[in-house]
Amino acid sequence: xxxxxxxxxxxxxxxxxxxxxxxxxxxxxxxxxxxxxxxxxxxxxxxxxxxxxxxxxxxxxxxxxxxxxxxxxxxxxxxxxxxxxxxxxxxxxxxxxxxxxxxxxxxxxxxxxxxxxxxxxxxxxxxxxxxxxxxxxxxxxxx
Amino acid sequence: xxxxxxxxxxxxxxxxxxxxxxxxxxxxxxxxxxxxxxxxxxxxxxxxxxxxxxxxxxxxxxxxxxxxxxxxxxxxxxxxxxxxxxxxxxxxxxxxxxxxxxxxxxxxxxxxxxxxxxxxxxxxxxxxxxxxxxxxxxxxxxxxxxxxxxxxxxxxxxxxxxxxxxx
Numbered sequence: 001x002x003x004x005x006x007x008x009x010x011x012x013x014x015x016x017x018x019x020x021x022x023x024x025x026x027x028x029x030x031x032x033x034x035x036x037x038x039x040x041x042x043x044x045x046x047x048x049x050x051x052x053x054x055x056x057x058x059x060x061x062x063x064x065x066x067x068x069x070x071x072x073x074x075x076x077x078x079x080x081x082x083x084x085x086x087x088x089x090x091x092x093x094x095x096x097x098x099x100x101x102x103x104x105x106x107x108x109x110x111x112x113x114x115x116x117x118x119x120x121x122x123x124x125x126x127x128x129x130x131x132x133x134x135x136x137x138x139x140x141x142x143x
Numbered sequence: 144x145x146x147x148x149x150x151x152x153x154x155x156x157x158x159x160x161x162x163x164x165x166x167x168x169x170x171x172x173x174x175x176x177x178x179x180x181x182x183x184x185x186x187x188x189x190x191x192x193x194x195x196x197x198x199x200x201x202x203x204x205x206x207x208x209x210x211x212x213x214x215x216x217x218x219x220x221x222x223x224x225x226x227x228x229x230x231x232x233x234x235x236x237x238x239x240x241x242x243x244x245x246x247x248x249x250x251x252x253x254x255x256x257x258x259x260x261x262x263x264x265x266x267x268x269x270x271x272x273x274x275x276x277x278x279x280x281x282x283x284x285x286x287x288x289x290x291x292x293x294x295x296x297x298x299x300x301x302x303x304x305x306x307x308x309x310x
Contacts, residue, residue, distance in 0.1 A: 033184040
């Protein structure tokens with residue numbers, strides 16, 4: 001984790017860009033995530049079986065990418081931030097040992113509620129996972 | 144007049160199940176151990192999941208769990224004999240569709256209140272919707288399972304709609 005910076009709702013404006021974060025899953029991480037979530041689906045650890053189902057390799061769990069998106073939002077929101085909602089679509093599969101970028105920008109601010117457009121893309125700019133989050137943030141003008 | 148495809152991938156018996164509980168409600172005590180293993184597997188080392196003092200400093204009464212972890216805290220262990228060729232658990236009442244496979248299509252979460260290590264949480268999963276759509280790669284079925292998570296006092300802490308894409 002990087003140094004803790006607390007954003008404030010009244011110091012943001014629509015269009016503000018969140019810092020980009022890169023994630024890259026090792027095969028070991030995929031195995032551990034399967035274990036920690038009690039998920040025995042073979043496409044996440046058995047290359048031969050994944051190919052039989054038409055995938056080029058084992059694939060990253062859709063919900064793991066969702067958890068990365070969740071972490072992208074909560075890390076940005078800081079200790080006083082509270083994520084109120086998060087939605088995403090898994091459009092394409094991600095592979096292990098590859099970089100994926102998480103991006104975001106502020107699209108609306110209403111009181112202490114900040115709506116973010118967030119997404120995961122590959123280094124070529126193809127969006128794998130578009131999403132949206134609502135985060136409750138503190139305001140400076142309310143002390 | 145529009146030509147409407149008459150081929151349905153959704154058998155009538157499946158369409159009739161919309162709204163029904165997909166399994167009996169599950170109640171568990173959410174543990175720090177399970178939550179921390181999940182957080183480590185995700186690579187999310189936020190101290191509010193690991194350290195009581197950090198959780199207090201951030202305004203929580205005790206350690207909390209990663210927002211999406213509650214779904215996995217409620218996963219029930221199953222015997223190996225319940226696992227199919229693809230490695231997936233075979234449900235007691237699988238949703239029958241005229242399709243080859245189902246992919247995870249995304250999720251829509253509402254986080255109403257934080258879930259803490261030690262909380263007793265009940266999850267209730269319903270089949271919320273099943274719709275056939277026409278995509279660029281042909282017809283597909285969108286299945287929405289809605290899971291509501293409540294405290295022992297009955298207060299909703301989170302709700303998720305998990306989207307499955309079947310074709």
